[in-house]
Amino acid sequence: xxxxxxxxxxxxxxxxxxxxxxxxxxxxxxxxxxxxxxxxxxxxxxxxxxxxxxxxxxxxxxxxxxxxxxxxxxxxxxxxxxxxxxxxxxxxxxxxxxxxxxxxxxxxxxxxxxxxxxxxxxxxxxxxxxxxxxxxxxxxxxxxxxxxxxxxxxxxxxxxxxxxxxxxxxxxxxxxxxxxxxxxxxxxxxxxxxxxxxxxxxxxxxxxxxxxxxxxxxxxxxxxxxxxxxxxxxxxxxxxxxxxxxxxxxxxxxxxxxxxxxxxxxxxxxxxxxxxxxxxxxxxxxxxxxxxxxxxxxxxxxxxxxxxxxxxxxxxxxxxxxxxxx
Numbered sequence: 001x002x003x004x005x006x007x008x009x010x011x012x013x014x015x016x017x018x019x020x021x022x023x024x025x026x027x028x029x030x031x032x033x034x035x036x037x038x039x040x041x042x043x044x045x046x047x048x049x050x051x052x053x054x055x056x057x058x059x060x061x062x063x064x065x066x067x068x069x070x071x072x073x074x075x076x077x078x079x080x081x082x083x084x085x086x087x088x089x090x091x092x093x094x095x096x097x098x099x100x101x102x103x104x105x106x107x108x109x110x111x112x113x114x115x116x117x118x119x120x121x122x123x124x125x126x127x128x129x130x131x132x133x134x135x136x137x138x139x140x141x142x143x144x145x146x147x148x149x150x151x152x153x154x155x156x157x158x159x160x161x162x163x164x165x166x167x168x169x170x171x172x173x174x175x176x177x178x179x180x181x182x183x184x185x186x187x188x189x190x191x192x193x194x195x196x197x198x199x200x201x202x203x204x205x206x207x208x209x210x211x212x213x214x215x216x217x218x219x220x221x222x223x224x225x226x227x228x229x230x231x232x233x234x235x236x237x238x239x240x241x242x243x244x245x246x247x248x249x250x251x252x253x254x255x256x257x258x259x260x261x262x263x264x265x266x267x268x269x270x271x272x273x274x275x276x277x278x279x280x281x282x283x284x285x286x287x288x289x290x291x292x293x294x295x296x297x298x299x300x301x302x303x304x305x306x307x308x309x310x311x312x313x314x315x316x317x318x319x320x321x322x323x324x325x326x
Contacts, residue, residue: 099131104144107268107295109247117151118158121247123177124267124294132156144267145177147188147244164220165196165230175243179260182220182233186243187213194219196230211235216243249294253303255287261300262310268294273312276300280309 036044104110104122112120115132122128126144130137137158139148150158152171160167160176164183167176172190176183185194195208196219209232211217216238221230242252251268253261259278266275276297278284283306292299301307 099129101127101129103127106272107270114151116153116156119149121147121149123246141176141178141183143178145175145246147173147175147247149173150190165194165232168193168195179220180263181222182218184216184218185211186216186238186240187211188240188243189213194232196220196232198230206230207232209235214238214240245291246294250291251294252291253288255289257284258286258288258300258304258310259284261288262297265292265294265297265300269297270295274298276310276312278309279311280306283309 102110102112102120102122104124104126107124108122109124110122110126112122112128114120114130114137116137118137120128120139123145126146127142128144128146129140129142131140132138135156137153137156139158139160141160141162146160148158148160148169150169150171150173154170158169158171160169162176162178162183164178167174167185169190169192172192173188174190174192175186175188177186185192191210191212193208193210194217195206197206207230209217214237216236218233218236219231221228223229238254242254245252251264256264262276262278269275274297283304286304288300288303290303292303298312301310304310
């Protein structure tokens, strides 16, 4: 391969594709690998695999959740693509492929073994549709959260679509959580690609970013200058055990806003009456730090400065408030 000198400075020399890199990765991760020259296909796949083997960078500070739009790394710049689709629809596949839908209930965690050997753990109140075709394993995460442990199959990318964007993997493990304004993916093994449309109204333009083990990336859409645009936040470091703590019955918070924390803990409430209600909207964006057990929503009050701003739904009903609350 040519033009290796630039990437050698970054330790990527042995897997550099020069000026062809964007086209190669677009084909490799877009089900068109068979259109590539064998050398380019092998080099692109080697780079993808190499990324997942790299050690996790040291985290020397508390992760920040402030948005930094399109915080590109060198690896992310290699995979600027076209044709992304952030809409909440099943990834493309064979028209006759069977769609199977899985749903978990209140407070339920459900483990599913897929036909390709992959395993999916659904969090509470989560909905997932699966459609496997010859060239792609397509999944649609409609709501909730899920941990995907993907069986390796380089000929069939594993694509998890959300209403905010898509996550693509070949063989790895990662968790995806759907929030009110964005989704995030935490990688517990290997490497994934996150893709969003820069303009949700124009699917011909999209941006993508690679993330690997020990990293978390949030992505979604926002209103900017009167127009709705897609974004990918700067990569954050994440403790792998914390990222999948929910599969062990714990919820770990690292500064998420209170209103989203309440959404999360309410999904694991034993009954609707145990759910929490925010009585002070000024506290909605208050960051929350700490660990609680699933099924114990009231424990959130021990983690915030003004616990009186959060009460149980049953208490508000006893006080004469009508549900749903304003």
